[in-house]
Each structure stands twice: as C-alpha cells, then as structure tokens.
Amino acid sequence: MTTANPTANARTLGLAHYAARGVLERLLARHGMTFAQQITLRAAVTADAAGTPLTSDDLVTEVRGSLKADPADVRATLDELLVKRLLVADGAHLRPTDAGRELTATIGAETAPVTARIWDGIPAEDLAAAGRVLALVAERANAELATPATP
Numbered sequence: 001m002t003t004a005n006p007t008a009n010a011r012t013l014g015l016a017h018y019a020a021r022g023v024l025e026r027l028l029a030r031h032g033m034t035f036a037q038q039i040t041l042r043a044a045v046t047a048d049a050a051g052t053p054l055t056s057d058d059l060v061t062e063v064r065g066s067l068k069a070d071p072a073d074v075r076a077t078l079d080e081l082l083v084k085r086l087l088v089a090d091g092a093h094l095r096p097t098d099a100g101r102e103l104t105a106t107i108g109a110e111t112a113p114v115t116a117r118i119w120d121g122i123p124a125e126d127l128a129a130a131g132r133v134l135a136l137v138a139e140r141a142n143a144e145l146a147t148p149a150t151p
Contacts (some may be wrong), residue, residue: 002102008130009053013134013137015054020118021035023114023118024038024111026070027107027110027111027114028107029104031103031107032084033076033103033107034080036063036067036069036074036077037081037084037086038104038107039062039063039066039067039076040059040074040081041081041086041087041096041100041103041104042104043059043062043063043066044059044081044087044094044095044096044100045096045100045104048095048096048101053090053093053094053095054093054094055092055093055094056075056078056094059074059078059094060074060075060078062081063077068145072127076144078094081100082094085097085099085100086099086103087100
C-alpha cells in the first residue's frame with residue numbers, strides 16, 4: 001500500500017529496491033541470466049570498453065563492493081559466465097566475449113523503456129534530493145560494514 005507522502009526510511013528504500021530489482025530480474029530471466037551475473041558481466045564490459053580489462057580478483061572486488069556478496073559467490077558467478085562463454089580468460093584478465101557484449105547491450109536496450117516509464121514525471125528536484133539521501137545512506141551503511149561486527 002502506498003501513501004501520498006511516505007517518509008524515506010529503511011523499509012521504503014528496501015521496497016523500492018526490491019520492486020526495481022524484480023522488474024530487472026524478470027527481464028534477465030528471459031535471457032537465462034541472474035542478477036549477479038548481469039552485474040558482473042556489465043562490470044567486465046564497462047572496464048573492457050574503457051581499455052582497462054579486469055583480472056578475476058579485480059572483478060571479485062568490484063562486484064563484492066556493489067553487491068556486498070561473499071567473494072566465493074562472486075567467483076562462482078565468474079565461473080558461470082566463463083561456462084556460458086560470456087567471459088573469456090585473456091592471460092590474467094577476464095574479457096567479455098562478443099556474445100557477452102551483445103547480451104549486455106540487449107539487456108540495456110530492453111530495460112531502457114521500462115526504466116523511462118518508472119522514472120517518468122519525477123521532478124528533477126525530487127531526484128536530486130533522493131540522490132543526495134541515497135548517497136548518504138550508502139556511505140553510512142558502507143561505514144557500518146567496514147567496522148567489525150559486535151555480538
């Protein structure tokens with residue numbers, strides 16, 4: 001249930017995240033991709049396009065930073081992408097294959113109109129305020145994750 005002016009809090013943030021992720025995961029499923037695979041492949045494609053291909057350790061670090069995932073799970077995702085031939089080892093680096101780049105472009109093209117519909121009509125000042133709040137929440141949450149857990 002939506003209220004006219006909900007207060008931003010952990011619940012509203014989580015609900016928005018999972019709703020948007022659900023939309024993306026539905027699209028990814030049509031391509032036999034998981035959310036983690038898409039995030040990992042996109043990181044490899046982006047780095048390769050910038051002329052800075054990543055090693056498997058670099059990709060693990062980047063994806064772990066984005067998803068807060070266990071490194072072993074990220075390595076399993078890398079293995080899945082290698083098996084699917086969306087990534088290929090090139091010496092110490094993992095590079096996207098043509099199929100990996102094409103799939104990333106296809107997913108981007110398919111998500112663009114959905115993203116446009118979801119964000120349509122939100123005033124620029126609201127987006128700017130939300131951006132500032134979300135950046136601060138992420139910064140504080142990352143700081144919490146960087147401190148040792150207490151019992």
